[in-house]
Amino acid sequence: MIEIKxxxxxxxxxxxxxxxxxxxxxxxxxxxxxxxHSHRFEDFSLMAYDSGRLVGVLPAxxxxxxxxxxxxxxxxxxxxxxxGFDASAxxxxxxxxxxxxxxxxxxxxxxxxxxxxxxxxxxxxxxxxLFRAGASVETCSVSSAIDLRNPVPFDSNAMRNMRKARANGxxxxxxxxxxxxxxxxxQVLSARYGVAPVHTLAEMELLQSRFPENIRIFAVRDPAGExxxxxxxxxxxxxxxxxYIASSPRGKELGALPLLFHHxxxxxxxxxxxxxxxxxxxxxxYLNEGLLRQKSxxxxxxVNYVSYVLNINEIIW
Numbered sequence: 001m002i003e004i005k006x007x008x009x010x011x012x013x014x015x016x017x018x019x020x021x022x023x024x025x026x027x028x029x030x031x032x033x034x035x036x037h038s039h040r041f042e043d044f045s046l047m048a049y050d051s052g053r054l055v056g057v058l059p060a061x062x063x064x065x066x067x068x069x070x071x072x073x074x075x076x077x078x079x080x081x082x083x084g085f086d087a088s089a090x091x092x093x094x095x096x097x098x099x100x101x102x103x104x105x106x107x108x109x110x111x112x113x114x115x116x117x118x119x120x121x122x123x124x125x126x127x128x129x130l131f132r133a134g135a136s137v138e139t140c141s142v143s144s145a146i147d148l149r150n151p152v153p154f155d156s157n158a159m160r161n162m163r164k165a166r167a168n169g170x171x172x173x174x175x176x177x178x179x180x181x182x183x184x185x186x187q188v189l190s191a192r193y194g195v196a197p198v199h200t201l202a203e204m205e206l207l208q209s210r211f212p213e214n215i216r217i218f219a220v221r222d223p224a225g226e227x228x229x230x231x232x233x234x235x236x237x238x239x240x241x242x243x244y245i246a247s248s249p250r251g252k253e254l255g256a257l258p259l260l261f262h263h264x265x266x267x268x269x270x271x272x273x274x275x276x277x278x279x280x281x282x283x284x285x286y287l288n289e290g291l292l293r294q295k296s297x298x299x300x301x302x303v304n305y306v307s308y309v310l311n312i313n314e315i316i317w
Contacts, residue, residue, distance in 0.1 A: 002096035007045035007057070015047070018054050022079040023123040024114045026236040027214045029059055029076060036206055037072050045070070046100075048078075048093045056080050056093050065105055069112035075305065077113045078126045090125035091317075094133060101312050110138060112307040117145055117239055117273045132317065135310040139283030144292065144300025145239075146265060146274040152299035154262060161255030162262050168254050169223040172263045176219035178205055181230040181246075188246040197244060204232070218264060220247075220256040229256035233264070240268035241275040261298050276300045283307075 007015060012031045019025035027033055034045075044062035048055050059076040060067055070076045078093065101109065113127055146152065154162070182201045189195050199207070208215040219230035228251030232244040242264075247257050265274055279292040 004100040065107045068110045087125045094129040109310045135308040138309040139307045141278040141280040141284040141305045144276040144295035145303045155297040158258045158297040162258040165255035165259035185246040
């Protein structure tokens, strides 16, 4: 019998240990990362026990009568153990979860499946459970990733721009601090999209202090030392993920990003994937083709970030 419990801060150590040992766990799903913005969300994370043994955790928050795979995270469906758990076990977890949510007054579930590239081994039992429960796709956003075990080479345009960057004396700085890169990022996002970064500089500095091995900043400088472009890299066991990417107009003119990513793809070749992030807005309804084309030029190919919606009271197992 599966028992579902709501997460409480007293469970943090148990939660974190399970995440670290799970098939899909990354530092984003550690409570030290999740809880930095706990004041913005009403946490409703779930923990599933089978005869007293923890067999799954779901990062989540609640808004009214709707439960969301945690809206402060890029991804975060059910995390499950490597051993002793299969699709039939997942169905039992989902049946117990939906019963629990119904009693709690939750009427709708919005569920973000963890992209397969982040898993240590196959882990898509939740997608099968969603199908069995009658869920429908709510969003589908195109990301671009390089398979680092069999990388697609940079295209001729990217290589030409990289050579231009080198000819102009641009270099990659692996020790660039957040305060030097952040103004470039803010200026680019404001000018191009009219938005600010999801994280404030103070929040990102806090997260980097908690996860210094997982969050690193790389920049491209000109001979005078000016930061022309950069990225914040989120590093997990299998994936090097570019969380933020920005280039100033001058950096774009001089080919700063091709130089940067050619360096990073080589630097993180010990991982399985290099993920440039999504090129979509509005849950995938709008595709930024220019941005996608740039990432494709670096060798990125499509990986989908998919979320589902499920009406709890309409489920027929």
